[in-house]
Amino acid sequence: MPHLLLLGGGHAHVEVLRQWAAHPLPGWRVTLLTREWMSPYSGMLPGVIAGLYQPEEALIDITALTARCNAALILDRATGIDPRRRRVQRAQGADVDWDLLSIDTGATPDVGRVPGAAEHALPLKPIDALLPRLRGIFHEAHPGQRIAVVGAGAAGVEVALALAVRLDAAITLVAGASGLLPGFPGRLRRRAGQALAARKVALRSGRNVTEVAQGAVHFDGAPSLPAESVIWATGAAAAPWLAETGLARDARGFLRVDACLRAEGHSHIFAAGDVASFGAGLPKAGVFAVRQGPVLAANLRAVARGRAPRPYRPQRDYLRLLSLADGTALGTRNGLIFGGRWVWWLKDRLDRGFMARYQG
Numbered sequence: 009m010p011h012l013l014l015l016g017g018g019h020a021h022v023e024v025l026r027q028w029a030a031h032p033l034p035g036w037r038v039t040l041l042t043r044e045w046m047s048p049y050s051g052m053l054p055g056v057i058a059g060l061y062q063p064e065e066a067l068i069d070i071t072a073l074t075a076r077c078n079a080a081l082i083l084d085r086a087t088g089i090d091p092r093r094r095r096v097q098r099a100q101g102a103d104v105d106w107d108l109l110s111i112d113t114g115a116t117p118d119v120g121r122v123p124g125a126a127e128h129a130l131p132l133k134p135i136d137a138l139l140p141r142l143r144g145i146f147h148e149a150h151p152g153q154r155i156a157v158v159g160a161g162a163a164g165v166e167v168a169l170a171l172a173v174r175l176d177a178a179i180t181l182v183a184g185a186s187g188l189l190p191g192f193p194g195r196l197r198r199r200a201g202q203a204l205a206a207r208k209v210a211l212r213s214g215r216n217v218t219e220v221a222q223g224a225v226h227f228d229g230a231p232s233l234p235a236e237s238v239i240w241a242t243g244a245a246a247a248p249w250l251a252e253t254g255l256a257r258d259a260r261g262f263l264r265v266d267a268c269l270r271a272e273g274h275s276h277i278f279a280a281g282d283v284a285s286f287g288a289g290l291p292k293a294g295v296f297a298v299r300q301g302p303v304l305a306a307n308l309r310a311v312a313r314g315r316a317p318r319p320y321r322p323q324r325d326y327l328r329l330l331s332l333a334d335g336t337a338l339g340t341r342n343g344l345i346f347g348g349r350w351v352w353w354l355k356d357r358l359d360r361g362f363m364a365r366y367q368g
């Protein structure tokens with residue numbers, strides 16, 4: 009029986025599995041190879057940190073989802089892909105053969121560029137390891153504890169605010185040279201700045217971090233920032249093992265895909281989500297992985313039946329919602345800015361709706 013191997017239990021693959029459960033493809037065997045039996049939904053993670061959700065509300069039970077579509081589940085870490093032999097190597101077991109491969113393994117933290125970050129900072133990515141790591145910080149928390157969150161994109165801002173709600177700690181958000189919420193409209197950035205000030209989250213911007221050491225974050229030409237805990241929320245990097253696969257990659261190491269989400273030059277390998285590099289490059293945001301899910305599911309089915317896949321057309325703008333961790337949120341779309349309790353209500357409704365699709 010031909011074999012479809014799904015590598016990584018990310019946001020696009022949970023949709024592939026859901027659709028496979030609803031409409032199985034006779035004559036095909038499906039396996040999911042992923043690291044964790046619970047796949048976290050990133051949109052709700054800051055809410056979990058703030059105590060607005062229980063952890064299980066933000067986790068998709070991969071074991072149950074694969075069982076619903078009669079797929080096999082291998083819990084392991086992929087360490088390599090051999091496209092010629094159609095094989096995936098893994099950390100703890102025999103290689104897995106496939107006829108059709110789809111990769112949705114996300115991104116890794118960008119800790120390699122700053123000395124000491126890998127040793128002394130706690131990265132937000134991969135998100136499947138985030139909650140267990142944060143538990144350590146919660147456990148050791150004490151009044152006045154100094155926490156630095158490095159990286160002031162959407163995830164960094166949401167996590168800093170969530171920690172400020174959850175802990176009696178002195179929190180600093182390190183925005184670096186690009187400032188608070190780069191790429192967001194000015195009015196939203198100002199409102200987020202006000203929300204941080206109201207929660208007594210200090211903001212450091214203007215200088216990039218040059219080194220992370222035990223107990224401190226260092227800058228070039230600016231005083232060091234003492235911090236017992238450092239959370240690393242800067243951009244995403246590609247997993248190093250992708251370099252060995254021989255698959256085409258962009259300048260940052262992510263897998264180049266064509267218009268139909270196929271790995272360039274490989275008709276039987278697909279990639280979606282953060283791991284994939286589409287066109288001139290899409291933001292590394294879960295919303296793209298989610299929107300690619302249905303196209304990926306349709307294309308895997310088409311290729312399995314010997315038919316042509318269809319192109320994926322990314323949306324030009326997308327709704328960006330930021331939880332302020334206090335029952336309100338900020339949002340932006342097509343240049344409009346909005347905020348308040350109803351925006352949190354909307355975000356909560358969308359996030360819970362997403363989870364309901366996969367939690368059975």
Ligand SMILES: Cc1cc2nc3c(=O)[nH]c(=O)nc-3n(C[C@H](O)[C@H](O)[C@H](O)COP(=O)(O)OP(=O)(O)OC[C@H]3O[C@@H](n4cnc5c(N)ncnc54)[C@H](O)[C@@H]3O)c2cc1C
Binds near residue numbers: 020047
């Ligand atoms: C705190 C936080 C909040 C965020 N909030 C938002 C938000 O509100 N909206 C938004 O659009 N984006 C948000 N993001 C970004 C979002 O998390 C990512 O863009 C999204 O998770 C990418 O989805 P993905 O499917 O590509 O990969 P992931 O969700 O990262 O999933 C990858 C999967 O692959 C598995 N895996 C990885 N490597 C291997 C391997 N070698 N072998 C086997 N399995 C492997 C992992 O276990 C995981 O199951 C947030 C990020 C963070 C850190």
